Amino acid sequence: MKTMSFMAMKPFCRILIHRRSSAFFCFPSPKCHPTSFTSDLPNFRLNFDHNRKFHSYSSRLLGFRCVIDRTQKTICAPNSSWGQSRVFSSTCNIDGAGRWVYATACVSNVRNYSTSVETRVNDKNFERIYVQGGMNAKPLVVERIDKDENIGRVEESRVEVDGENLNFKDLNGAEALSVGKEESEIEREAWKLLRDSIVTYCGSPVGTVAANDPGDKQPLNYDQVFIRDFVPSALAFLLRGEGEIVRNFLLHTLQLQSWEKTVDCYSPGQGLMPASFKVRTVPLDENKSEEVLDPDFGESAIGRVAPVDSGLWWIILLRAYGKITGDYALQERVDVQTGIKLILNLCLSDGFDMFPSLLVTDGSCMIDRRMGIHGHPLEIQALFYSALRCSREMLPVDEGSKNLVRAINNRLSALSFHIREYYWVDMKKINEIYRYKTEEYSTEATNKFNIYPEQIPLWLMDWIPDKGGYLIGNLQPAHMDFRFFTLGNLWSIVSSLGTPKQNQAILNLIEAKWDDLVGHMPLKICYPALEYEEWRIITGSDPKNSPWSYHNGGSWPTLLWQFTLACIKMGRPELARKAVDSAEKRLQVDHWPEYYDTRNGKFIGKQSRLYQTWTIAGFLTSKMLLENPEMASLLFWEEDYELLEICVCALSKSGRKKCSRGAAKSQILV
Numbered sequence: 129m130k131t132m133s134f135m136a137m138k139p140f141c142r143i144l145i146h147r148r149s150s151a152f153f154c155f156p157s158p159k160c161h162p163t164s165f166t167s168d169l170p171n172f173r174l175n176f177d178h179n180r181k182f183h184s185y186s187s188r189l190l191g192f193r194c195v196i197d198r199t200q201k202t203i204c205a206p207n208s209s210w211g212q213s214r215v216f217s218s219t220c221n222i223d224g225a226g227r228w229v230y231a232t233a234c235v236s237n238v239r240n241y242s243t244s245v246e247t248r249v250n251d252k253n254f255e256r257i258y259v260q261g262g263m264n265a266k267p268l269v270v271e272r273i274d275k276d277e278n279i280g281r282v283e284e285s286r287v288e289v290d291g292e293n294l295n296f297k298d299l300n301g302a303e304a305l306s307v308g309k310e311e312s313e314i315e316r317e318a319w320k321l322l323r324d325s326i327v328t329y330c331g332s333p334v335g336t337v338a339a340n341d342p343g344d345k346q347p348l349n350y351d352q353v354f355i356r357d358f359v360p361s362a363l364a365f366l367l368r369g370e371g372e373i374v375r376n377f378l379l380h381t382l383q384l385q386s387w388e389k390t391v392d393c394y395s396p397g398q399g400l401m402p403a404s405f406k407v408r409t410v411p412l413d414e415n416k417s418e419e420v421l422d423p424d425f426g427e428s429a430i431g432r433v434a435p436v437d438s439g440l441w442w443i444i445l446l447r448a449y450g451k452i453t454g455d456y457a458l459q460e461r462v463d464v465q466t467g468i469k470l471i472l473n474l475c476l477s478d479g480f481d482m483f484p485s486l487l488v489t490d491g492s493c494m495i496d497r498r499m500g501i502h503g504h505p506l507e508i509q510a511l512f513y514s515a516l517r518c519s520r521e522m523l524p525v526d527e528g529s530k531n532l533v534r535a536i537n538n539r540l541s542a543l544s545f546h547i548r549e550y551y552w553v554d555m556k557k558i559n560e561i562y563r564y565k566t567e568e569y570s571t572e573a574t575n576k577f578n579i580y581p582e583q584i585p586l587w588l589m590d591w592i593p594d595k596g597g598y599l600i601g602n603l604q605p606a607h608m609d610f611r612f613f614t615l616g617n618l619w620s621i622v623s624s625l626g627t628p629k630q631n632q633a634i635l636n637l638i639e640a641k642w643d644d645l646v647g648h649m650p651l652k653i654c655y656p657a658l659e660y661e662e663w664r665i666i667t668g669s670d671p672k673n674s675p676w677s678y679h680n681g682g683s684w685p686t687l688l689w690q691f692t693l694a695c696i697k698m699g700r701p702e703l704a705r706k707a708v709d710s711a712e713k714r715l716q717v718d719h720w721p722e723y724y725d726t727r728n729g730k731f732i733g734k735q736s737r738l739y740q741t742w743t744i745a746g747f748l749t750s751k752m753l754l755e756n757p758e759m760a761s762l763l764f765w766e767e768d769y770e771l772l773e774i775c776v777c778a779l780s781k782s783g784r785k786k787c788s789r790g791a792a793k794s795q796i797l798v
C-alpha cells in the first residue's frame with residue numbers, strides 16, 4: 129500500500145461506477161434507473177456484481193450513511209442532473225491476478241438539490257452564489273484521476289531532464305528550480321526518508337504518512353496522510369520538479385470533501401476537508417482485495433476536533449501547485465472550482481459573528497487539542513486570509529462568480545483591517561492598553577472589546593522588546609490572549625495579513641527573543657507555556673500538553689519552512705539560515721523528531737514521534753528555498769492596495785477616513 133517507489137509504473141486501472149448504498153443511489157428503487165447512468169457516462173462500466181461485494185464492508189469505513197437523509201433527493205435526481213455531478217468517492221480493487229481496478233462512485237452535487245439550499249437562498253447567501261456557479265458550469269465529465277493521460281502530458285511539457293538535473297519550467301518560461309547541486313549527507317537521508325513516507329493508492333503516490341517511526345508501537349493516526357502535514361512534503365516535491373504526487377493528493381482529497389460524513393447523528397458542512405485520510409486494504413472474496421480511502425473528518429480524532437485548517441491549506445496548496453508547475457489547468461477544472469467554492473461557502477456563510485475573523489472551536493488547526501484557542505485564533509485567521517487571496521486569484525470573474533469574488537474582496541479588506549488594528553501589540557500599544565478606560569458604551573469607544581488592563585500578563589511587561597511587536601493569539605469580548613503563536617505570526621507575514629511594518633517588526637521580535645523562540649531548536653509553537661492553575665484550567669490538566677511540551681510551548685522543527693519563507697520575503701534570509709543551521713546540527717542525530725521539550729527546546733519531546741515527515745520535509749523545503757529564493761516569491765503575497773482601498777472607502781462612508789488609493793497607502797497602519 130505505501131512506501132512504493134515514487135516513480136513507480138502506474139498499474140492498469142479501470143473506472144467503475146459504484147452505488148454507495150441502496151438508499152444513497154436509490155437502487156434498486158423503482159424510481160431510479162441505474163442503467164440509464166451508463167448512457168450519460170459512456171466511458172464508465174457498471175459492475176453490479178462488484179457492487180454487491182462493495183456493500184459488505186463496514187459502512188463507516190467507506191464513509192456511508194446508513195440513514196435516509198437530505199441526499200435522498202439527489203439520489204433520485206433525473207438523468208440530466210448528472211451533468212452537475214462531481215467525482216465522489218473511489219475505491220480500487222486488486223483482482224485475483226494482482227491488478228488494480230479503479231472504481232469511482234459518482235453522485236449529483238447535493239447542494240444543487242438540497243432543500244436547505246432552496247429554503248435558505250437570499251441575495252447575500254453564498255449558497256445562492258454557489259448554486260448559480262454550479263448551474264452555469266459546463267456538464268462535468270467524471271474523470272479518472274491519476275490515470276488521466278493528460279497528466280503525463282502536462283508534466284512532460286514542463287519537466288526537462290538534463291543529466292542528473294530535473295527542472296520545471298513555469299508558464300512564464302522562468303527556470304523553476306534546479307536540483308543538480310551536490311546534496312549533503314543529511315539532505316540525502318532526508319530525501320530517502322521522505323520518499324519512504326509516500327503513501328500510494330491504486331499504485332499512484334497520493335501523500336505522505338505523518339510519521340514513519342519503526343519503534344512506535346502505537347502509531348494512533350500518525351500512519352495517516354494529514355492534509356496540513358502534507359503541505360511541506362508537497363512543496364519539497366514541487367520544488368524538486370515532481371508534481372504528480374501533489375496533483376494526485378489535491379484530486380483525491382477533493383473527492384473526500386464530498387463524502388457523506390457524520391459525527392454521531394450530525395453531518396458537518398459539505399465543504400469540510402478531512403484532517404487526514406488512510407488508504408486501507410480490504411479483503412474481498414476469491415483472493416481479491418480492495419483499497420479504499422478512509423477519511424477522518426474529526427469523528428475519530430482525539431477530542432473530536434474540527435479540521436478547519438484543512439480546506440484552507442488545500443486551497444493554498446492548489447495555488448502553489450499552479451504557480452510552481454505552471455499547470456493551471458488543474459485549478460480551472462469544474463470539480464476543482466466547485467471544491468474551492470464549497471470551502472469558501474463554509475467559511476463565508478452568515479452566522480452570529482460580529483467580527484470578520486473566522487469563529488472556530490478549540491483545537492481546529494495545527495494545535496489540534498484543547499489549548500484555549502477557541503474563538504478567533506490567529507493561525508486560522510492567517511490561513512483564512514491566505515486562502516481568500518488564493519481563491520481570488522483562482523476564480524474567474526464571470527457572471528457565475530462575481531458575487532462570490534466581491535464577497536471575498538470585502539472580507540479580505542475587513543479581515544486585514546481587524547487584525548492589523550486589534551491584534552497588534554508592541555511596547556506602545558501595550559502601554560495604551562495599560563491605561564485603557566473600561567466600560568465604554570459607544571461606537572467611538574477606544575477600548576472596543578472592554579479589555580481590563582489587569583489582563584496584561586506580568587511576563588509580557590518584561591518580555592516585550594523596545595523594537596518589534598507581534599500579533600496576539602486571539603481576541604474576544606473582554607479577552608486578549610497575549611501568547612505569541614508562531615505559525616499565525618509567520619503566516620501573517622507570508623500572506624501580508626500584517627502591514628509591511630508589522631511584518632518587519634515580527635521578525636525583529638523573533639530576533640530579539642531568539643533564545644526564547646528559537647533556542648536550541650527552531651521554533652516554539654507558542655510562547656510562553658501555560659503553567660500551574662492556567663495549565664489545569666485551560667488545557668483541562670492535559671499531561672501531553674504539560675508546560676513547555678508539545679503544543680504548550682514545545683519546539684516544532686516543521687515551522688522552519690514557514691520561518692524561512694517569511695524571512696526571504698522580508699529580505700532577511702540570514703535569520704532563516706541561522707535557524708536552519710542550528711536545526712541541521714540535531715535533526716538527523718535525533719532521528720527527525722516531531723517536537724522538542726523544555727524552555728529552550730533542549731530535549732526530544734516526551735511523547736514525540738521520530739521520523740516525523742513534516743520535520744523532514746520542512747527541513748528540505750527550507751534548504752531549497754534558501755538556495756533558490758526566487759522560488760519563494762511564488763509562495764508569498766505582497767501588500768495589495770486595491771484591498772486597502774476597499775477598506776479605507778468603507779471606513780470613509782462611516783465618516784472615518786478619506787477614500788482613495790493614495791489615502792489607502794497612507795493608511796497602512798503602524
Ligand code: GLC
Nearest residue numbers: 338354356357493494495496
Ligand atoms: C499532532 C499535531 C498536528 C499534526 C498531527 C500529525 O496532532 O498537533 O498538527 O497534524 O500531529 O502530525
